[in-house]
Amino acid sequence: MRHGNLFVISGPSGAGKGTLVARLVREVPDAWVSMSVTTRAPREGEVDGVHYRFATSEEFQQLVACDGLLEWATYGGNCYGTPRATVEERIARGDQVILEIDVQGGFQVREKFPAAHLVFIEPPSLDVLEARLRGRGTESDEAIATRMETARVELSRKMEYDIRLVNDDLDEAVRALVGYVNEQAEKIRG
Numbered sequence: 001m002r003h004g005n006l007f008v009i010s011g012p013s014g015a016g017k018g019t020l021v022a023r024l025v026r027e028v029p030d031a032w033v034s035m036s037v038t039t040r041a042p043r044e045g046e047v048d049g050v051h052y053r054f055a056t057s058e059e060f061q062q063l064v065a066c067d068g069l070l071e072w073a074t075y076g077g078n079c080y081g082t083p084r085a086t087v088e089e090r091i092a093r094g095d096q097v098i099l100e101i102d103v104q105g106g107f108q109v110r111e112k113f114p115a116a117h118l119v120f121i122e123p124p125s126l127d128v129l130e131a132r133l134r135g136r137g138t139e140s141d142e143a144i145a146t147r148m149e150t151a152r153v154e155l156s157r158k159m160e161y162d163i164r165l166v167n168d169d170l171d172e173a174v175r176a177l178v179g180y181v182n183e184q185a186e187k188i189r190g
C-alpha cells in the first residue's frame with residue numbers, strides 16, 4: 001500500500017536535477033512534478049505551462065498576497081514559487097509529489113510539512129558544475145558567476161537535507177532516487 005508523500009529535490013543549478021526528475025517520473029507511475037511559477041523570462045525552447053508558469057511581478061505578488069504559494073524564494077534576481085492547492089490535492093490523492101526547488105524553498109517546505117523528504121543533488125565537483133553550466137550555453141558569464149556563487153551557498157547546507165545523491169553516473173543516481181522515493185511511499189506509518 002503506497003501513501004502520498006512530498007519530496008523536495010534541491011541542489012545547485014547544473015547538478016542535473018531536471019534530468020533526474022524526468023527519469024524519476026518515467027520510472028515511478030505515481031510521481032507527479034509540481035509546476036512552479038516564476039518571474040524569470042523564458043529561455044529559448046521553454047514553454048509557458050510546460051516548464052514553468054511564467055508570470056509578471058504583479059501576478060506573482062498577488063499569489064503571495066492570497067497565500068497561493070506553499071513556498072517562494074528569490075533566485076538570481078527572479079521570484080520562483082510553488083502553487084499550494086495542486087500540491088495539497090496530489091498528496092491527499094496518494095501521489096509522490098516532487099518539488100524541484102532551491103534550498104531556501106526546501107527549508108520553508110520542511111517548516112510547513114515536517115514529513116517532507118528533502119533530497120540534495122550534488123555535482124561531482126564545482127569544476128564539473130561550471131563546465132555543465134557553460135555547456136548549456138543559455139546563461140551569460142555574469143549569470144554563470146552568480147549561479148556558481150549560489151551553488152557554494154547551497155552546497156554549504158547539504159547536510160541539513162535528509163539524503164544526498166552525487167550525480168556522477170546518471171543511471172546510478174536515478175536508481176538511488178527511485179529507490180528512495182519507493183521506500184518512502186511504501187513505508188508503514190504509525
Ligand code: 5GP
Nearest residue numbers: 013036072073075080081082100101102105
Ligand atoms: P532556473 O532558472 O534554472 O529554472 O531555476 C533556478 C533555481 O530555482 C533552481 O535551483 C530551481 O530548482 C529553483 N526553483 C524552481 N522553481 C522553484 C520554486 O517554485 N521555488 C523555489 N524556491 N525554487 C525554485
